[in-house]
Amino acid sequence: MSTKVIQQILFTDAQGQRQHTPADFPLKIASKVHAGATAALLSIHDNRVYIEAQDAGIEVRVNHHRVEGPTALHPGDTLQIEAAHFQIAHAGNTFSISVVGGPSGQDSDTHPVVPHGEVISPLVPPKTAARKPGWRLRGAIPLAGAAVLITLVLLVVHVFTAKSLKIEIDPAADSVRLQGTPWPLKIRGRYLVRPGEYRLQATRDGYHPLDQEIRVGTGASQTLAFTLLKHSGYLNITSVPEHGVHLLIDDKPFGVTPVERIELPAGTYTLQALAERYLPYTTQLVMQGELVQQDLRIQLQPGWSEVSIDSRPELAEVWLNGVRKGKTPVRLELMAGEYRLDLRHPDYLTHTSDFRVLADQPLALAPVHLQTGTSHVLIDSTPSGAHVFIEGIQKGTTPLTIALAPNAQHRLTLTKPGYRPSRQSLRIRPGEQQTVNARLEAILGTVIVHPVPEDAEVLVQGQSAGHGRLRLSLPSAPHRLEVRKSGYQNHAQTVTPKPQAPQVIEVSLKPSADHGPRTGPARIHTHLGETLVRLEGGEFSMGAPRREQGRRTNETLHTVSLQRPFYLATTEVTNARFAAFMASHHSGSYRGYDLSAPELPVVNITWADAVRYCNWLSEQEGLDVVYEERNGTWVAKNPIPSGYRLPTESEWEWAARWQANGTLAKYAWGENYPPVEITGNYADRTAAGILELTLDEYDDGYAVAAPVGSFRANPLGLFDMDGNVAEWSHDYHSLYPALSDAVYVDPAGPATGTKHVVRGASWKRSDLSNTRLSYRDQDNKRHVDLGFRIARYLD
Numbered sequence: 001m002s003t004k005v006i007q008q009i010l011f012t013d014a015q016g017q018r019q020h021t022p023a024d025f026p027l028k029i030a031s032k033v034h035a036g037a038t039a040a041l042l043s044i045h046d047n048r049v050y051i052e053a054q055d056a057g058i059e060v061r062v063n064h065h066r067v068e069g070p071t072a073l074h075p076g077d078t079l080q081i082e083a084a085h086f087q088i089a090h091a092g093n094t095f096s097i098s099v100v101g102g103p104s105g106q107d108s109d110t111h112p113v114v115p116h117g118e119v120i121s122p123l124v125p126p127k128t129a130a131r132k133p134g135w136r137l138r139g140a141i142p143l144a145g146a147a148v149l150i151t152l153v154l155l156v157v158h159v160f161t162a163k164s165l166k167i168e169i170d171p172a173a174d175s176v177r178l179q180g181t182p183w184p185l186k187i188r189g190r191y192l193v194r195p196g197e198y199r200l201q202a203t204r205d206g207y208h209p210l211d212q213e214i215r216v217g218t219g220a221s222q223t224l225a226f227t228l229l230k231h232s233g234y235l236n237i238t239s240v241p242e243h244g245v246h247l248l249i250d251d252k253p254f255g256v257t258p259v260e261r262i263e264l265p266a267g268t269y270t271l272q273a274l275a276e277r278y279l280p281y282t283t284q285l286v287m288q289g290e291l292v293q294q295d296l297r298i299q300l301q302p303g304w305s306e307v308s309i310d311s312r313p314e315l316a317e318v319w320l321n322g323v324r325k326g327k328t329p330v331r332l333e334l335m336a337g338e339y340r341l342d343l344r345h346p347d348y349l350t351h352t353s354d355f356r357v358l359a360d361q362p363l364a365l366a367p368v369h370l371q372t373g374t375s376h377v378l379i380d381s382t383p384s385g386a387h388v389f390i391e392g393i394q395k396g397t398t399p400l401t402i403a404l405a406p407n408a409q410h411r412l413t414l415t416k417p418g419y420r421p422s423r424q425s426l427r428i429r430p431g432e433q434q435t436v437n438a439r440l441e442a443i444l445g446t447v448i449v450h451p452v453p454e455d456a457e458v459l460v461q462g463q464s465a466g467h468g469r470l471r472l473s474l475p476s477a478p479h480r481l482e483v484r485k486s487g488y489q490n491h492a493q494t495v496t497p498k499p500q501a502p503q504v505i506e507v508s509l510k511p512s513a514d515h516g517p518r519t520g521p522a523r524i525h526t527h528l529g530e531t532l533v534r535l536e537g538g539e540f541s542m543g544a545p546r547r548e549q550g551r552r553t554n555e556t557l558h559t560v561s562l563q564r565p566f567y568l569a570t571t572e573v574t575n576a577r578f579a580a581f582m583a584s585h586h587s588g589s590y591r592g593y594d595l596s597a598p599e600l601p602v603v604n605i606t607w608a609d610a611v612r613y614c615n616w617l618s619e620q621e622g623l624d625v626v627y628e629e630r631n632g633t634w635v636a637k638n639p640i641p642s643g644y645r646l647p648t649e650s651e652w653e654w655a656a657r658w659q660a661n662g663t664l665a666k667y668a669w670g671e672n673y674p675p676v677e678i679t680g681n682y683a684d685r686t687a688a689g690i691l692e693l694t695l696d697e698y699d700d701g702y703a704v705a706a707p708v709g710s711f712r713a714n715p716l717g718l719f720d721m722d723g724n725v726a727e728w729s730h731d732y733h734s735l736y737p738a739l740s741d742a743v744y745v746d747p748a749g750p751a752t753g754t755k756h757v758v759r760g761a762s763w764k765r766s767d768l769s770n771t772r773l774s775y776r777d778q779d780n781k782r783h784v785d786l787g788f789r790i791a792r793y794l795d
Contacts (some may be wrong), residue, residue: 005045005227007093013086022452023212026197028082031058036358039081040067043215049073054426058082070217073097093789125461134175162192163216167227173202173210204228206290215578219503230266237262237470240299241275248272249285257298268328271298277335279303279359279625301359304333304690309341310367314343314487335359342369347430349594371592372430375406378576378598379414381438383475384529398438399529401576401599401707406430414438418445418477418497433598435576442475445497452508456485462521471502480521483507521795524567527620527646529572533717534794535655537562539743540664541772542653543736545726548666550673550769554776558736559652559743565794568647568655571708571719572727572789574600581607581616590704591690599707601725601787607756607780608634610646610728610788617790618643633752636730640748647759647791648748649776655761656714656721656773660786665773668714670721673768674698680723681706683766704763705785722761722773729757733778755780762786 020027026043038054050070053060060067061080070667073079079086089096091262096718130165132236166189169176178184180198195216202210214224238244239257247254247382249269254262257273259465266289272571273281278300288294310329318325325332327342336359343351350371357363381398388395388402391411395402404410406428411762414422418441429432449458449470458465458472459482465472474497484490488509524532543557553557575587576598587595587603595603611634615625623653624641627634636645647655657664674695675682683691684698700706700723710721733756749757762785763772769775779786 002186003624005093005225005786006044006049006090007229008095009418009753010094010098013084013099023210026213028054031055031082034672040239043070045215045217046214046222052081053357059450068214072149075788077739078453079350082647086542090372097268101494102714107626117593148278150556153623157324162194163219164221165216166221166223167191168223169202169210170225170227171204171207173228174204177201186733200224200226202226202228206231206292231287231291232263232265233287233291235262235264235285235287235292236260236293236295236296238297239273239275240297240420243273245273245298246302247735248274248393251755261293265613273300275300276582279336284427293758298779305357305360306362307332307334307355307357307361309343310362310365311343311351312367313346313524314347315352315660316343316368318343333544341365343370345370347593348372350587351587351592353592372406375404375428375430376401376429376433376597376599377404377426378433378435379412379438380436380529381414381416381422381440383419384525386414386419386422386438386440389413389415399576401574401597406432415438416440417478418443418475418476433596442534443499444473445499446477446502447472447479447481447495447497448502449481449483449505450504452506453485453488454487456483456507456509459484462524473497481505483509483520485509487511490512497791520565526617526790528580528617529571530790532567532792533566533570534567535649535651536565537600537654537714540654540657542650544772546773548774549773550775552775554592554733554735554771555774556736556738556779558740560747561743561745562651562654564746566651568651568716568718568791569789570713570717572725572787573610574598574708575600575602578602578613578728581613585609585657593657593690593704597707600705601720603705603784603787604782605787607646607728609782614644614646614790623792635751636748638751642793642795644790644792646728646788648746649729649759650744650747651757651773651791652727652729655716655718658714659714660715667771667773673771674766675771676767678711680711680720680761681763682723682761682771683764687763691764693767698766702763722771724763725785726762726765726777726783728786728788728789729756729759732755733776758786 002422008024011018011020022044023121026041028038029040029042031039033039037058040060041052041054043050043052050072051060051062051067052070057362062071062073064079074086077088079088079726085096085100087100089098130316154580162185167176167178172416178191178198180193180195180196184193184198186569189657193216195218198216199212200210200212200214207230210226210228214508216222225288235261237247237257243257246258247257247259249271265787266285266287269285269287271283271285281298281300283298308329308331313326316328318330320339334357336357338354339354341353341355349372351368351370354499355365368528378401381400384398385397388400390402396413402438407430409425409427412424412426419442422438422440424435426730449472451468452456454468457467458470460472460474460479476499478494478496481495482490482492488511492510494501497503520534522534539559539561541557542560544555545557546549575596578585585602586606587600589595611627618625623643626636626641626643628637659665666674667673669677669732671681677700678700681700681702682698683694684700685694685696686699686701687703688694690703706724708724711719714721715718732748732753758779760765761775763784765771
């Protein structure tokens with residue numbers, strides 16, 4: 001017996017699709033070819049569908065075999081009646097018979113042989129003749145005895161020729177009635193019946209009544225199983241919150257609470273409840289059915305929590321995920337999730353932290369004590385290089401960034417030989433970053449230059465003043481005067497103009513070989529005051545040996561020859577100088593530590609930001625720009641002009657590792673790890689509270705970035721080549737072949753690529769591998785510890 005109880009039968013034929021239940025059976029299939037004839041009869045026994053041919057002249061076949069008697073239909077069978085073909089299927093509780101071929105006139109009669117709700121009328125005893133007068137009692141006794149005898153004979157015949165029928169009903173019915181002729185005889189839970197048609201009726205409280213025609217076959221012992229279907233039940237749902245909760249039952253919408261008398265058949269369902277600002281609610285719903293009314297009350301949990309935020313001092317602006325939420329102290333209802341908190345106060349550093357809100361769990365953040373930070377002033381002058389005095393005490397030369405006590409008046413004096421002093425007072429607020437630009441008034445003197453040849457170029461402080469005989473008005477301070485012409489040896493001298501009388505300088509250049517050494521100033525300065533030193537380069541072995549501890553696979557040894565002299569900035573580009581190019585840029589902060597102070601190296605910039613700064617610097621000083629934009633990507637010109645650019649990684653490594661004895665340094669401090677003296681800004685114990693990996697025995701005094709030039713310079717006069725922030729290089733990243741005898745002359749990397757080379761350690765790094773000067777990385781994103789320095793060719 002199939003475990004899938006048939007509850008409905010679908011017929012699909014020329015008349016379309018019709019639905020029946022087992023109570024409608026038996027059904028007949030009519031023939032349109034033989035008008036009025038019944039081709040076959042469908043019946044249900046033992047949860048199976050049977051077909052039986054009714055007219056010998058109409059051919060009925062199942063799976064190509066002619067039907068001779070009641071034949072069970074199974075899923076996948078092919079039923080043929082005359083020229084029509086039907087496909088049999090059984091899915092879940094649905095049994096389907098669908099036409100797949102044959103004449104359109106063949107259809108099934110959807111009317112049961114015995115109309116639904118009726119029963120076959122019982123046999124009516126024949127009318128007896130009227131008693132004749134003179135009838136006597138003596139004739140009645142023989143007649144009664146004959147009737148008893150006939151009844152006994154019929155009973156015996158019925159008992160010995162009847163079939164044993166067991167009827168199983170799930171669940172057990174309150175009443176069961178089987179009707180038919182001859183009348184069924186029930187003995188010990190089974191019925192003795194003759195083959196033929198009977199009517200079965202069963203009832204049970206809460207269930208649909210069963211009323212179905214059945215057919216008893218010729219088998220000696222038969223069992224028929226039936227399932228009673230429950231009446232639907234009714235469901236009332238209320239909720240907390242009381243209104244606005246959307247209900248879904250098995251993913252189908254059922255309105256908004258409160259709802260009453262939802263009618264559902266008995267069974268198990270998935271109930272979902274959704275409401276704005278509440279957590280989704282899901283439960284299993286069991287409907288009892290049987291016309292029972294069930295009440296369900298659901299309570300949704302809030303999806304928010306109350307969060308208290310405060311600061312010292314109060315009235316700091318509260319920003320959550322970039323949205324302003326008021327001023328401290330404040331109490332907010334926030335949905336569960338991750339939040340970035342910024343507390344902003346005009347007199348204090350911005351505090352940034354992250355926190356997580358859990359649903360229905362109030363959170364009180366500890367009051368944040370805002371830091372005043374250090375008030376800084378960037379002091380610059382035109383011309384640069386002026387001596388800076390605060391309260392009469394010399395602090396350095398311009399451009400200079402220094403920390404000053406807030407809320408106090410300060411006397412500032414700038415002096416430079418050949419210029420009149422500049423004096424002013426300034427006042428700075430807590431945490432403020434202020435800029436002072438002073439234009440010094442020159443005390444001029446006259447210098448007359450007579451070069452030979454007469455068309456030689458004259459340069460003052462590395463800047464071209466013109467060609468031939470020149471009359472120059474210069475501040476009365478020492479100046480480096482150069483005279484040069486191709487094919488001649490350069491002439492350089494120092495001259496100090498005198499305000500009282502002109503000076504005449506006569507210079508005769510000496511001829512030199514065409515390929516003599518190229519010369520230039522030992523140092524040059526950008527118009528922003530950045531200092532670059534001249535480096536001649538040379539030939540060296542770039543990379544690291546395979547057996548060097550900490551070596552990475554992209555550090556293959558290869559020979560590089562730097563033949564084109566170049567200039568390299570002594571320090572990394574600062575926030576103040578980058579702001580002259582891009583005033584909107586902000587280097588940000590890291591875990592409460594400010595990274596945007598003017599004297600700190602600029603960070604959080606892309607490689608494209610760095611090269612655009614180089615181009616801008618070149619344009620300001622009339623030099624050919626190095627980079628150009630092609631199809632949305634910045635690339636270098638070829639050959640590379642003499643404008644400002646990023647150093648190539650070979651220039652960077654040579655400058656970082658050069659030693660006077662001709663060897664290459666492994667670390668900035670020597671050959672062994674870890675460092676024993678303070679040489680640069682690495683991840684040290686000062687940063688132990690914000691970084692996971694630090695040098696416990698090293699203390700450089702800075703948790704994050706340090707002002708540029710805070711540590712000693714390397715042998716070439718370059719600062720922070722081994723720490724502070726990592727630096728963008730000019731090159732796209734590539735791998736050099738191992739064990740190659742090739743010599744790479746002034747390499748600048750491939751023309752295109754996906755990531756650029758990054759060189760140097762930073763304040764976030766301190767392990768054995770990335771503090772080596774041969775360490776090379778690659779990236780194409782901005783970072784809080786990644787900046788750059790500038791370079792340019794001599795010519």
